[in-house]
Amino acid sequence: MTHTVDRSELEELVYETCARLDEKDFKGFLGLCDPAFAYKVSAYAPEVQREMTWLDRDRAEIEEFFGMLPKHNTDRNPLSRHAQVTKVRLDAARQRAEVTSTVQIFRTQLDGGATELFAVGRYLDTISLQADAPRLLARHVKLDTRDLGWGTHLPL
Amino acid sequence: MSRNSMQWRQRPKLPPTHFADPSIYSDPDLFEEEKEKIFKHAWWLAVHESELPAPGDFRTYRHPGDAQLVIVRGEDMKVRAFLNICPHRGNLLVYAPSGNAKNLVCIFHQWAFNGKGDCVDIPREKAGYQERICRNDVALREVRTAVSYGGFVWVNLDDNAPSLESEIGSALDYMLPELEAEPMQTLWYYQARLKTNFKLIHDTNSEFYHDYLHIYNRITGMLKPDTGYFQRKYTAFPGGHASVGSMNVSYESYKSSGRGQLGWPHLAPNGWKLVDLFPCITFNLRTSVLRIDSYIPVAPDDVIYEFRLLGLKSDSPEIRRQREKDSAVIWGPFGRNLHEDLLASSGQGMAMANGSEAMYVLQAREEDLTIHDEVGMRHYLAEWSRRIGRSSSDPYASERLAARAA
Incomplete structure (x- = not known):
């Protein structure tokens, strides 16, 4: 069934994915994703003039990735993702939408509560319109920030 | 039973080679000594030649000896390094981290220099300087450069330092077949600024007892007797370098490892080799990718960690994707x-910050040089002590003696 969509629904989907990840509600996040979901994080390195792909996962891999998270030592300071949808392109023939957002990710210290900017970049999302509600089919997080300090295990 | 302050700061009842005074990781004066006695005389891995493939290509490098460098491939295809400073008024010659230019031209007054460091243009030269200064007087300062061990570009600020080959000795021989099998290509380069001491991160690369930090390494190695995990041995080389023997990593034991069947020329399938070089470079070849860690110490509690990932120049886009x-x-x-590694090293930096009541750091595990032996750290600090002229377990002994005599 093809879903008739307006921009606000697509925006809400993007913002809801941020909220689910902020809450570390990975099951909720995957519930917003298509069965064929793919996730990628990349950044361009001007030093070597190359695109670096730091994460590249299909849905099964990302589910396993989430499943292993509790077994790792990891930074517990929460991240908060602030996205702003800037462009929506509907592709009616393919029942998809291409949605671009700018995103800033902040990290708040559990000890003391100071907040620092962790990363800036863009979400390049492909959203499927084939189901009864829009579903995230692919997310490419294209980072401007490359120095992420000690890094993180969490998707951005 | 917990310890009081005096007990906490008591020297361990161990040979002095088996513990370190925490101040070597935090004292600003010792850091300045490291800069003068080590950083300015050591060979540093600055870039890889694949980052400068064409004539005129350049890369910048922040040298730990407080120098800004620019590394250039000349028209003759030779790679040379220069101080990144215009001899006229001391401006940075190159601002971008990479690029291509026929000549390096200072933005300030347009003085221009070729890939050999020669000054090739001074605007209104005769009008201003007449015959008092000529271009030959104002060439760039060239820094010793060597391209070796798999196409890495090494630099040394000290014109009189021993050669790179004599400094490395045979430490990299173990990995040379893999390093020199085929031309390599830098796939990733990024930096991470960390609030810790550079030696603490290098320590982490120099001991594998810390695999308790990593569930990945536990289940793909430590808990799998057939991988040869516990049979791996350290080999210490003159100059503070050390290598670790290979093993057969059991990648299939970790869900979501996402590993393909890709390997590396001459390396055994699922193999892993690692070499630590003094003062802080690590070559880490793990099955399908070569990782290079190099560090730019900025202050005793501040380090720029440089991460490089390399594949082969001949890789197709699909193979490159799999390596990444x-x-x-x-x-x-x-x-x-x-x-996990960077969390732990940063945690050490925070806990042992200058002025903290840090204890002596133990590096006392002896297990016949096998993988949980801490000989790598001991060997490193023996070289550090030799170069600094102070014992890493008692760095202020000479000052204490002088004070007593006074």
Whole structure:
């Protein structure tokens, strides 16, 4: 069934994915994703003039990735993702939408509560319109920030 | 039973080679000594030649001896390094981290220099300087450069330092077949600024007892007797370098490892080799990707960690993607292991900050040089002590004696 969509629904989907990840509600996040979901994080390195792909996962891999998270030592300071949808392109023939957002990710210290900017970049999302509600089919997080300090295990 | 302050700061009842005074990781004066006695005389891995493939290509490098460098491939295809400073008024010659230019031209007054460091243009030269200054007087300062061990570009500020080959000795021989099998290509380069001491991160690369930090390494190695995990041995080389023997990593034991069947020329399938070089460079070849860690110490509690990932120049886009994927599972800013390593090293930096009541650091494990032996750290600090002229377990002994005599 093809879903008739307006921009606000697509925006809400993007913002809801941020909220689910902020809450570390990975099951909720995957519930917003298509069965064929793919996730990628990349950044361009001007030093070597190359695109670096730091994460590249299909849905099964990302589910396993989430499943292993509790077994790792990891930074517990929460991240908060602030996205702003800037462009929506509907592709009616393919029942998809291409949605671009700018995103800033902040990290708040559990000890003391100071907040620092962790990363800036863009979400390049492909959203499927084939189901009864829009579903995230692919997310490419294209980072401007490359120095992420000690890094993180969490998707951005 | 807990310890009081005096007990806490008591020297361990161990040979002095088996513990370190915590101040070597935090004292600003010792850091300045490291800069003068080590950083300014050591060979540093600055870039890889694949980052400068064409004539006129350049890369910048922040040298730990407080110098800004620019590394250039000349028209003759030779790679040379220069101080990144215009001899006229001391401006940076090159601002961008990479690029291509027929000549390096200072933005300030347009003085221009070729890939050999010669000054080739001074605007209105005769009008201003007449015959008092000529171009030959104002060439760039060239820094000793060597391209070796798999196409890495090494630099040394000290014109009289021993050669790179004599400094490395035979430490990299173990990995040379893999390093020199085929031309390599830098796939990733990024930096991470960390609030810790550079030696603490290098320590982490120099001992594998810390595999208790990594579930990935536990289940793909430590808990699998057939991998040869506990049989791996350290080999210490003159100059503070050390290598670790290979093993057969059991990648299939970790769900979501995402590993393909890709390997590396001459390396055994699922193999892993690692070499630590003094003062802080690590060559880490893990099955399908070569990772290079190099550090730029900025202050005793501040270090720029440089991460490089290399594949082969002949890689197709599909193979390159798989190498990146293999790496991303454990390394990179989202990798399972690297994040854990950097958390721990940063935690050490915070806990042992200058002025803290830090204890002597133990490096006392002896297990017949096998993988949980801490000989790598001991060997490193023996070389550090030799170069600094102070014992790492008692760095202020001479001052204490002088004070007593006074």
